[in-house]
Every structure is written in C-alpha cells, then in structure tokens.
Amino acid sequence: MGSVAKTVVATGVSSGLGFEAIKQLLLQQTQPYKVILGARNTQSTIAAYDALGYDRSGHAVTVLPLELSDVRTVKTFSQQVLEKIGGDKIDYLLLNAAISNGAEKPGPPGWRWCEALVVNHFSQHYLTHLLREKLVESKSRIVFVSSGAIRRITDPSTLEDTLKGASGANGQDVYCASKFVQLLNAHWWRRQLAGQCDVVAVSPGLIPGTGLGRGNGLKLTMDMADAKPVATGAQSILAAFTRSDFPSDPDQIFLTSWGEWWGKDVIEKSLDKELQDKWSWSKEEIEKEAGIAA
Numbered sequence: 673m674g675s676v677a678k679t680v681v682a683t684g685v686s687s688g689l690g691f692e693a694i695k696q697l698l699l700q701q702t703q704p705y706k707v708i709l710g711a712r713n714t715q716s717t718i719a720a721y722d723a724l725g726y727d728r729s730g731h732a733v734t735v736l737p738l739e740l741s742d743v744r745t746v747k748t749f750s751q752q753v754l755e756k757i758g759g760d761k762i763d764y765l766l767l768n769a770a771i772s773n774g775a776e777k778p779g780p781p782g783w784r785w786c787e788a789l790v791v792n793h794f795s796q797h798y799l800t801h802l803l804r805e806k807l808v809e810s811k812s813r814i815v816f817v818s819s820g821a822i823r824r825i826t827d828p829s830t831l832e833d834t835l836k837g838a839s840g841a842n843g844q845d846v847y848c849a850s851k852f853v854q855l856l857n858a859h860w861w862r863r864q865l866a867g868q869c870d871v872v873a874v875s876p877g878l879i880p881g882t883g884l885g886r887g888n889g890l891k892l893t894m895d896m897a898d899a900k901p902v903a904t905g906a907q908s909i910l911a912a913f914t915r916s917d918f919p920s921d922p923d924q925i926f927l928t929s930w931g932e933w934w935g936k937d938v939i940e941k942s943l944d945k946e947l948q949d950k951w952s953w954s955k956e957e958i959e960k961e962a963g964i965a966a
Contacts, residue, residue, distance in 0.1 A: 677704040677730070681753055681762050681803070683740065683796055684769030684817070685709050686717040689876055692906035693768075695724055697731075704730035708756055710738025710749045740769055740795040741780045741787050743962045750802035761810035764913055765803065767796045767854075768817040772847040779837030782963040788843075789835045792850040793951070794958060797857050801955040808868045815912045816858040818851055818873040818926065825852040828941055831951075853951045855926070855942045860952035862925055863945075874912035876905035877929030900929065 680697070684690040686709065697705050698721075711717035714735045721733045734756055738749045775786035783790055800807070800814065807814065825831070825848055834841045834849040841849075855873055862871040877900045900908075908929045918924075919933050923943055926934040936943065959965070 675703055677706045677732070678763040679706045679708065679757060679760055680764045680766060682707065682709045682764075682766040682768060683738065683799070685766065686711040686713070686720065686735075689817075689902060689905050689909065690766070690768040691720065692902050693766075693909045694721075694733075696903070696906055696910060698724060698726035698733070701727065701730075706732045706734075706760075708734045708736065708753055710740075711735050712737075712739050740791040743790075743795050743798055743958060744964055746795050746799050747802065747964065750799055753803065754806060757806065762803065762806055762812045763810065765800065765807060765812055765814045766817070766909075767800070767815065768909070769796060770817070770847075770851070772843045774843040775835065775837060775839040775841045775846050777838060780962075783961060784837060785835055786837045786839065786841075786846060788846045789850045789853065792847075793854045793857060794953070794961075796854075797952065798955065798958045800861060801958070808865065811869060813870040813872065813913065814858075814861060814865075815909070816854060816871070816873045817909055818855050818858070818875050819847075820875050820877070820928075821848040822852045822855050822942065823938065824848040825941060828852070828944070828947055852942065855939070856944075856948045856951050858925060859923070859942060859945075860948040862922065863948070866922065870918075871925055872912040872915070872927055873925050874909055874927040875929050876900075876908045905929070 682690065682694065685694045694707055714737050717735045721735070736749055736752050737745060739745045770792045771788050773788050775788070779786045780790050785794070831849050831853060833839060834845055835853070858871055858873040865871060911931065912927050915927060921936065923936055924933045926939050928934055
C-alpha cells in the first residue's frame with residue numbers, strides 16, 4: 673500500500689452491516705485506511721477486529737468508548753477523535769448506528785424523546801456538530817445510513833406523537849419515524865455544508881441477519897422479496913463513499929441499494945425545509961435537553 677491513508681470516523685460498526693463494511697475496507701490491499709470507531713463494548717469490538725487479521729502495516733483501527741443513548745459520551749468521543757486525528761483529515765464520517773426498540777418506556781434521562789430517536793438521530797447529529805469544524809476543513813464526505821422504511825411515513829405530523837418517550841409506539845413504527853427524522857437531518861446538513869462537504873444518504877437494502885430487528889420483533893429472512901446478504905448490504909454502504917455522479921438537483925442525496933439516486937417523488941415528504949429545521953437542533957439545544965454543560 674503506497675498511497676496516503678484515508679481516515680474514517682464511524683458509529684455503528686462494531687457488528688452487523690457496519691462491521692462488514694469496515695471489514696471489506698480493511699481486507700482490500702490497495703488503499704490504506706485509518707478507522708476510528710465508537711463502541712459500547714470496546715473489548716469485544718477490539719477482539720472482533722483483531723480476529724480479521726488485516727494488514728496492520730497499512731491499516732489502523734482505533735476503538736473508543738461511545739454510548740449513543742448518553743450524549744455525554746458523544747462529547748467525550750468527539751474530543752478523543754479530534755485528539756487522535758490531530759492535523760490529519762477526516763475523509764469520511766459514517767453514521768451507521770441504529771436501534772429498533774419501541775417507545776414503551778421513557779427515553780434517556782432528561783430527554784422527552786424515546787431512546788431510538790436519541791440513538792438513531794440526536795446523538796449522531798450532535799456528533800456532527802462537534803466535528804463540524806474539522807469536517808469542513810477536511811472537505812469530508814458524510815454518509816448517513818438510511819432505510820427504505822422512510823417511505824412508510826406518509827404524514828410527518830405524526831412524528832412527535834410516535835417518537836415521544838413512553839408513547840407506546842411499537843418498534844417498527846419508531847424505527848421508520850426515527851429514520852425519517854434522520855433523513856430530514858441529512859438534508860439539513862447538506863444545506864448547511866453546501867460547497868464544503870458532500871452529504872449522502874444510502875439504503876443498504878433489506879438485510880436479514882444483522883440483529884436490527886431484535887428490538888421490534890421483526891424477523892427478516894432471505895426468502896423475502898429484495899433480501900440481500902450482509903456482504904451485499906455493506907457494499908451498498910461503501911458505494912456511498914465513492915460515488916461522484918451526483919444528480920444536478922441537490923435535493924437528490926439518497927442512494928438506493930440498487931445503485932440509483934432516488935427521485936424527489938419518492939423522498940418528497942423529507943424535502944420540507946421547515947421540518948428539516950425543526951428536527952435539526954443546535955448543539956446548545958441538544959446539550960440543554962440532555963442537561964449537560966456546554
């Protein structure tokens with residue numbers, strides 16, 4: 673490997689699709705990567721990556737503690753990331769973490785929203801805020817791992833009722849709603865960082881065997897229509913790292929698992945700028961909600 677290493681900062685890559693995507697990067701021999709990832713269980717994550725036997729002369733993996741249901745750890749993680757990177761660039765910020773728990777219980781302490789919304793949206797939005805200066809300096813690409821499930825949201829006015837802590841909403845409804853909010857946020861960041869960073873949302877497709885359905889009781893099987901193996905889903909995520917054929921319409925940021933850019937007719941509900949602004953809180957608003965010092 674003779675080229676300069678590219679740096680990936682990632683969430684949600686300690687198992688499942690995210691792990692597979694990073695594994696595919698580490699096992700190729702042409703481009704070196706430095707991967708800095710956050711994980712709830714750092715020991716098991718380190719062991720999983722060590723077991724890959726990747727070429728350490730070219731690649732490097734750093735595992736830092738991160739619990740996305742607690743934004744305090746997000747702040748610490750961001751500080752450690754910036755210290756680790758120093759004067760180098762962040763080439764890619766991969767926001768892949770997601771849970772599918774229902775909203776039967778109250779959310780994390782201080783939050784009026786359910787845990788899935790905090791994990792799937794607010795904490796990763798907060799991380800992007802905290803890394804913003806470095807991302808702009810680096811001209812980074814920010815990749816939001818989204819889902820075709822956003823199409824189930826036909827009336828965005830129901831989002832608040834679904835996503836409140838202890839709303840009673842089931843896991844499938846909460847997952848669809850939280851991923852829709854995440855897509856609103858991707859559009860918001862695309863507007864904020866226009867001309868400074870590339871922002872891409874991508875769907876890996878219907879991927880059984882990742883464990884995502886554990887929180888909502890949904891059992892995905894390979895005999896379902898459009899089901900794809902984990903390795904193929906990971907390839908769809910990685911395609912969002914390198915695609916440069918962006919549509920002329922800047923609102924078309926959603927890359928499908930079959931390699932096409934979704935038309936505005938499919939993602940129309942997520943193009944409401946007032947709605948994007950409503951759910952894309954400032955760093956200070958998030959800290960106030962979570963009760964942490966600035």
